[in-house]
Amino acid sequence: MxxxxxxxxxxxxxxxxxxxxxxxxxxxxxxxxxxxxxxxxxxxxxxxxxxxxxxxxxxxxxxxxxxxxxxxxxxxxxxxxxxxxxxxxxxxxxxxxxxxxxxxxxxxxxxxxxxxxxxxxxxxxxxxxxxxxxxxxxxxxxxxxxxxxxxxxxxxxxxxxxxxxxxxxxxxxxxxxxxxxxxxxxxxxxxxxxxxxxxxxIDDERIPFHPELDSFDASVGERGFRYRFIAGLKEPEGIEDKASVLGLMAEYHDQFARINGWSAGVMGELDTSRPGSLSFKKGRLSAVAGHHFILGRFDFGQIAGVYLLRGHSTHSPWFQYYTLDYGLSDLMEVGVGLKAHGKVAEYLGVRLSFSF
Missing domain, CATH: 2.40.160.20 (Porin)
Structure with a gap:
């Protein structure tokens, strides 16, 4: 779904x-x-x-x-x-x-x-x-x-x-x-x-000359904390049943150029594909940092994460997370994210974000 x-x-x-x-x-x-x-x-x-x-x-x-x-x-x-x-x-x-x-x-x-x-x-x-x-x-x-x-x-x-x-x-x-x-x-x-x-x-129009632009003033760039709710679906290897992954992510964002920004924070995940009833076995906590292309209301993120705590083994001690978010307002974003270990995808999820 x-x-x-x-x-x-x-x-x-x-x-x-x-x-x-x-x-x-x-x-x-x-x-x-x-x-x-x-x-x-x-x-x-x-x-x-x-x-x-x-x-x-x-x-x-x-x-x-x-x-x-x-x-x-x-x-x-x-x-x-x-x-x-x-x-x-x-x-x-x-x-x-x-x-x-x-x-x-x-x-x-x-x-x-x-x-x-x-x-x-x-x-x-x-x-x-x-x-x-x-x-x-x-x-x-x-x-x-x-x-x-x-x-x-x-x-x-x-x-x-x-x-x-x-x-x-x-x-x-x-x-x-x-x-x-x-x-x-x-x-x-x-x-x-x-x-x-x-x-x-197709159109008989000439491309205009490039306008003169002032240098980007980093003091007016977007910055602040963003809190994200993540929901994904996966099928673990060797298991035919689908399982959900729920996550929370807290990041600090800083736009340092006209279309570029960086972020750093933490991400917690609850993976229901893991056996047992103890939440620790199902949980993961990671440190994340990344780069963002900012094009108007679109934000394309390339994020790397390192596991700090793992209740179960993963393909690798680190992962990549590729995201595409769209700003519905100054305080809310909606988007999708793909998490992978190396070249193997773990899950695709939807994201809802709030800024403060």
Whole structure:
């Protein structure tokens, strides 16, 4: 159930962003692009050595908006793209099958060498996987076990203009698909890709010159304590029943640049998948610290945690926690978070946050 709540939450965030975009059409330029991709499956566990050498191939179609208002430029000192990417992937092995994905992404321009735009593209979304693990018919596939999974992508794109509205697009991406620990087995699919395609500017508008901006005044950056309630769902290895994970998180946040901030705090978790009635066996307490990209009401966090107390063993003494939150008001946020040990996801959860 949590995975569907997470998808709905994410789509609501996208709708809110799109609504704000459409409120001021004159400050946006629409683009359409298509590309072919080829890649290499990454062997991140000895359990999937039999997939070594597998080469996924795919194609994708993107529809995006370039924000050209002074407010958009002020966020990242560039005119960023926000878009939707539709992709088809053939994973190159009968056991892995294929996938159709829809991702929402943001793409700020890093710099523009030789008249081209070099940008950072990051996104997440939802995938339909056509050949999940089955003990009888597909035991070889231990990387995903549900038809619905969640893709993540991050990488670089280079757009080189060849005409007034046309550009050639090159990309290098890291791709990951996982079900967030909702069902086992779930080692996840990791693969790197190279892409070649073209981009077409739909609107006959010129990109404005960059406005002059004052340096960021750190004294006006957002800072303070945030308290988060977390609820997730997981299926532990070797156990068929689903179990819930409940958590509380207290962090201090400090915005030190226009789109950057840091955080530090503690997180407590109650994992109901553990046997026994004593809460200590089910509990974990961690110290956490991380970096945050702050884009308007969106906050994308990359957090590392170290266990201080563990009532039961985990894959590792540390973990990563990736979060996407949206500010409903100055005091409240809602979002999703994915917790992982190394390259293995533990659970995907929803988050409700309050600031003081």
């Amino acid at each position: 949590v995975k569907y709540i997470g998808i709905i939450c994410f789509l609501l965030l996208f709708w809110q962003s799109s609504a704000g975009q459409q409120a001021d059409e004159r400050n946006s330029i629409r683009y359409m692009s298509g590309a072919l991709h080829a890649g290499q499956l990454q062997i991140h566990s000895s359990k999937i050595e039999h997939f070594r050498g597998v080469m996924p191939v795919g194609f994708g179609l993107d529809f995006s908006w370039k924000f050209t208002s002074s407010g958009a430029y002020e966020l990242c000192r560039c005119y960023p793209l926000l878009g939707v990417s539709l992709n088809y992937w053939d994973f190159g092995h009968d056991a892995l099958g294929s996938a159709v994905s829809a991702l929402f992404y943001v793409e700020p321009v890093l710099f523009s060498p030789w008249g081209a735009d070099l940008s950072l593209k990051t996104g997440l979304g939802v995938s339909y996987m056509d050949n999940p693990h089955d003990e009888e018919t597909n035991p070889e596939n231990i990387v995903y076990s549900t038809p619905v999974a969640f893709p993540l992508m991050a990488g670089l794109s280079l757009d080189y203009p060849v005409a007034d509205r046309w550009a050639v697009r090159l990309s290098a991406m890291f791709q990951h698909i996982s079900n967030g620990g909702v069902n086992q087995p779930n080692l996840g699919i990791n693969y790197t890709t190279l892409g070649f395609g073209v981009s077409y500017k």
